[in-house]
Amino acid sequence: MAKPAKKLVIVTEKILLKKIAAIIEEAGATGYTVMQTGGKGSRNVRSSGQPNVSDTTANIKFEVLTPDRDMAEAIADQVAAQFFMDFAGIIYICDAEVLYAHTFCGPEGC
Numbered sequence: 001m002a003k004p005a006k007k008l009v010i011v012t013e014k015i016l017l018k019k020i021a022a023i024i025e026e027a028g029a030t031g032y033t034v035m036q037t038g039g040k041g042s043r044n045v046r047s048s049g050q051p052n053v054s055d056t057t058a059n060i061k062f063e064v065l066t067p068d069r070d071m072a073e074a075i076a077d078q079v080a081a082q083f084f085m086d087f088a089g090i091i092y093i094c095d096a097e098v099l100y101a102h103t104f105c106g107p108e109g110c
Contacts, residue, residue, distance in 0.1 A: 002097035003110040008072040010062040010079055011037060012089030017060055020079055024064055027075045030103045032064040059088075065096060065104060 010020060017034065024032050037059050066072040076091045083089065098104050 005065045005096045006072040007094045007096040008064040013087045014058040014060045023078050035061045037061045
């Protein structure tokens with residue numbers, strides 16, 4: 001049986017990784033996944049596949065499963081308020097169903 005959840009996705013600049021991770025952890029999320037990414041948006045093209053002298057100009061994508069929309073929005077609001085005036089980024093929320101995850105679903109499972 002699946003457990004309903006919200007998937008929060010944050011795509012932004014790699015330089016913010018540690019700061020955003022701290023916000024996620026402080027909000028009580030049980031974990032997150034981070035991937036290096038690239039693409040095109042309102043602030044031009046960013047590629048994760050090109051060699052750089054420094055990878056601080058790379059983009060990252062956080063995926064965070066939260067038990068409800070309130071937690072997802074609280075994280076999103078903090079990230080946007082603290083960083084998105086000065087850094088590129090987008091945040092969106094999707095419905096999700098967790099099938100297997102002991103820490104997310106509890107000892108009884110999903």
